Amino acid sequence: MMRPIARLLAAFTLAVAPVGLASDQHDPGILVPMDRDTLRGELSSSEGRVVLVNLWATWCTPCLREIPDLLALEAELPASDFRLLAISMDDAYSEGWVTEFKGKHFPTLVSFINAELDMDTLVSVIDPVWNETLPTSYIFNREGEVVKKVQGKKPIAFFREQLVAAGL
Amino acid sequence: MVAYHTQRLGRAQLSRGARLLKRVPAALLSALNRAMQPEHRDSLKSSCSRFLTVAAAAMFSIVGATALHAAESVSASAADRRAQAPAVAVTKDGTVHAIWFDKGAVGEADRKGAHVGGGRHSHQAFADLRYARWVPGEAGFSESIRINPEPGQVWGFSISRPVIAADSEGRIHIVYPGNGTSPKTGKSVASSFYSRSIDGGQQFEEPIQLNGDPDEDLSALIMGGLAQAQVFTAIAVSEQGAVHTFWLDTRGMTESMRAALYYRRSDDGGARFEEEVRLQENDQCPCCQVSAVTSGQSSLFVSARQITGDNIRTPTVMHSDDNGASFGAPAETGGTPWRLEGCPLKLTAMATTPDTIHSLVHNGAEDPPGLLYARSAQRDMRFLPPQKIHPEAAVSDSPAMVSIGDTLLAAWHAKVDGPRRIFYRFSLDGGENFLPVQALPTGEASVGYPALATTPDGRFVLAWQENEVIQVMYLDAPPQGVALR
Secondary structure, eight states: OHHHHHHHHHHHHHOOSOOOOOTTOOOTTSOEEEOHHHHHHHHHHTTTSEEEEEEEOTTOHHHHHHHHHHHHHHHHSOTTTEEEEEEEOSOGGGHHHHHHHHHHHOTTOOEEEEOSSSHHHHHTTTOTTOOOOBSEEEEEOTTSOEEEEEESOOOHHHHHHHHHHTTO | OOTTSOOOOOHHHHHHHHHHHHHHHHHHHHHHHHHHSGGGGGGHHHHHHHHHHHHHHHHHHHHHHHHHHHHOOEESSOTTEEEEEEEEEEOTTOOEEEEEEEEEETTOOOOOOOOBTSOOOSSOOEEEEEEEEEOTTSSSOOOOEEOSSSTTOEEOOTTSOOEEEEOTTSOEEEEEEEEEEOTTTOOEEEEEEEEEESSTTSOOOOOEEOSOOOOSOOHHHHOTTOOEEEEEEEEEEOTTOOEEEEEEEOTTOOTTOOEEEEEEEESSTTSSOOOOEEEEEEEEOTTSOOEEEEETTTEEEEEEEEEETTTEEEEEEEEESSTTSOOOOOEEOOOSOOBOSSBOOOOEEEEEETTEEEEEEEETTSSSOEEEEEEEETTTOOOOOOEESOTTOSEEEEEEEEEETTEEEEEEEEESSSSOEEEEEEESSTTSOOOOOEEOOOTTSOEEEEEEEEOTTSOEEEEEEETTEEEEEEEOOOOTTOOOO
8 A cells, every 4th residue: 555655645746747738638628529439539548547537517516516626636646647537417519608617617627528318328338337426436547447436526535545546 | 928018119029020920821721731631630739739839929929019009109309309308297188298308409509598587507408398299099299389488498407307297177287497597686596487288288378487586696505607496396286186396495505505395386276376385494405306296185295305414315205194284204215325425316206006105216325226116105104125126227217107096107217238228117016016127129229217197098108218309108007917026
């Protein structure tokens, strides 16, 4: 356990530059539609890093309360080790105003938006038995395996602990 | 088991039936020819046996094909529209009345806001509420009409579903969530609206707002620019024409993020409503949905999800035995405590059989997460230990339940080992036993959110969302005497 903690501390203290746009991160000013293939591709390209997939929606107040903590984690951790992969579960047809909403409340959040007909179709790529409760987060280890499913808003300390457990 | 469950059969099953039918004459001729040959007389018995087997299979398919025509689904909404969250009711003349959210044309971005009173908020969903009816003898549903007066006034998601009920006088009652602006704060809110039709669905009256206007701006709590929400509605009508409406209400909400349960009743078929009643203080899950059902002359039940202890989302049912004048304490329907600081969005479906109240609700703390069925005698409101309605499901959700006499029908969406599908299950003895789980053969389609109703002649109506089209079909209960555990 000491080694992961040390790595996490190192990540906190040795990050020498603000996290910019990684090569696989799009402009936070837009919401990129995400279908099943896009999700698979994003997960695949993220292997080698610990990934936190966060499912949120504009109508889910606990989700909105959680996002600042996730952004804080993203800012703390080097992009080479950690990726926050946020996906809005709002209707893809609502992309325009969800973008407007996100721009107002979470301008730095890089997020996708569900482009499938329903939430389950997309999320079943990760979790075939998701029960459509929000917020839900999945933590992937560096090998691209889901090592933790988190439902409900959790404090930032909880996420830090889980990321360490996932090998960060 | 399939023969006596009417189902929407797929093309492959019809083809199989046709092939079997073609084989009947061939098998008959073969058997007769063989019987004419002396050396084959000894085999006559076995030939007849084979013939009867093939004929029985063919008859099986004929029954299935006949059932197909009785049970094939029809579309209530247009194929080029994006429809969500169906609800159905049936009037005494057998007409099926369906409502749903219309999110716009396929390929068309969501419209910008149309609040009652103007303004916009960020929990946006500028949908319409559409209505159509299926008159007995007609091939399908009528052209749909919009219930909300102005386009885009409905706060419509799959999880903020509209509700519909029909009373014994043929009136149709609808409650739906709408966008609005509180005149007291000038802030954007979501409110509950009621409308009715007294002419069998030809026209609907101007909707009225059920909830009082909130006078506090809770934008900082709710976030997203929505200052208050009085939504997640339920409706039930009594045999005497009383209309009971309920909703979850953020008035009085504090940092603990708990809603109140409100109630409003009409005793004259929806012409006038009594003042709203704050039925439960702020101890309710604000996005857990509510439902209501009546029983007999004066019993009324309302389900909600109370927040107990450390964010435990506990499904409860309250009973009134005086037509809503007073309610007993909430009774828990049981199951593993589900701790969650989030949006469960899980309805407790209810139905009544003589002397019994039945509940069906998702529990995310079960492994795997799924629907739990429980029942209680109406007189004492103590639910028996719940059981999984679909033990083989990897996850099950979105319950609906109705009854005719002692026959109970539950429907839900679930996943077993493939795409999500609609499942249903009958009980013929008031919930003591259930017949095996049945599935609609919807293939790879995106399906979910079933809704149920009953007809005056003892049939069941099932509606669901399939690839953003609302589908409706009849279901018939199987014959008595085949109950299985």
